[in-house]
Amino acid sequence: MEMMKAIAVRKSTRNYKSEQISDxxxxxxxNAGCAAPVGMGAYDSVHLTVIQNSSLLDKITKATANAFGSPNMKPFYGAPTLIVVSGKANDKAPHVEIANAACVIENMALAATDIGLGSVYLWAFLASFSKEKELLKELNLPEGFVPVSGIALGYPTEPLTKEKELKQTIKINTIK
Structure with missing residues (x-):
């Protein structure tokens, strides 16, 4: 698939088949995530944790539902794979870990679309780690890293074929 088509077809998938994605x-x-630009080229300030263990996904789901007081919440929409993007704070560039995670996740979402996988950018599940510190330990993160956001991946129940029109939907001002 060409890049502009992948951009036009990509959407937040909120319903997945239970089948695990292939290695x-x-x-x-x-690899697409690792090719993303990272602030000041500090690739050692970003860490990816792939979770395909259904038991751990269930624990995070339950903790997230509890954190939001919503017992039926399904923060991963049934996706069998979650990639947690963690970052390390940098005093020279405050909050750069958020920008890094956004770039990494967008690259991964576009690559997923290109090969027929559904994806959704995730943020709400992070609340589970602030409520249940033991759960955070299960991520086995390197010292100084904290989860910043994530992406769920899987085979969508509906094929990714509907192209949206690529147009300027954000207000823009040009200064020349």
Missing amino acids: DSLNIVL
Whole structure:
């Protein structure tokens, strides 16, 4: 698929088949994430945690639902794979870990679309880690890293074929 088509077809998938994605597909997505630009080239300030363990996904789901007081919440929409993007704070560039995660996740989302996987950018599940510190330990993050956001991946229940029109939907001002 060409890039502009992948951009036009990509959407937040909120319903997945239960089948796990292949290791080859996962590696394509991870390689795309690792090719993203990172502030000051500090790739060692970003960490990816791939979770395909259904028991751990269930624990995070339950903790997130509890954190929001919504017992039926499904923060991963049934996706069998979650990639948590973690970052390390940098005093020279406050909050750069958020920008880094956004770039990494967008690359992964576009790569996923290109190979027929659904994806959704996630943020709300982070509340589970602030409520249940033991759950955070299960991510086995390097010292100084904290989860910043994530992306769920899987085979969508509906194919990614509907192209949206690429147009300027954000207000723009040009200064010449």
